[in-house]
Amino acid sequence: MTTLRTFSIFLTLTFVVFSASGQLNGENIRQKVLEKGIVDSLFIFGKWTEKGQTETHLKYLGQVTTSRGQTFKIVNSSWFWGLSHRATSRILVFNGKNQYVGNYYLTMTYDLPTKLKNGKLIFKNTDEDCDKKIATIINLKNGIPKQFFRKCKDEYGDIYTFNSD
Numbered sequence: 001m002t003t004l005r006t007f008s009i010f011l012t013l014t015f016v017v018f019s020a021s022g023q024l025n026g027e028n029i030r031q032k033v034l035e036k037g038i039v040d041s042l043f044i045f046g047k048w049t050e051k052g053q054t055e056t057h058l059k060y061l062g063q064v065t066t067s068r069g070q071t072f073k074i075v076n077s078s079w080f081w082g083l084s085h086r087a088t089s090r091i092l093v094f095n096g097k098n099q100y101v102g103n104y105y106l107t108m109t110y111d112l113p114t115k116l117k118n119g120k121l122i123f124k125n126t127d128e129d130c131d132k133k134i135a136t137i138i139n140l141k142n143g144i145p146k147q148f149f150r151k152c153k154d155e156y157g158d159i160y161t162f163n164s165d
Contacts, residue, residue: 059076101164
């Protein structure tokens, strides 16, 4: 009985330690990308494996200054994890001091924006099921929208909501 209890405590502590270190590491790598400030460069951290290693792709798209004088920095984030190589994709938003403001959680990696140009996020349709002639453009000059619609084809697409956890 004590062996089982000891093993359970060990597993719990191991999980807590690895979870905490992963979160701290995630913040550190985001800050490194922001500090470098290299627009449209993909930075890859870690190496995904079937044995449980994860991989993070970060791409700094640039910054925008709103009509109210606020500065926001935009980073694409894809975190690859799990046996089936799942990905968690987000558009990360930081202020001018590189402080995290919030994110948009996106369904797929191909839903991420392709560039930030003149204060506008540009989403090109790269998924084979979407109309490649359609691009969604979100103007950030008036601030970070609470929601936006990313069009796929005809009237179909996805609504994404800003989360300021």
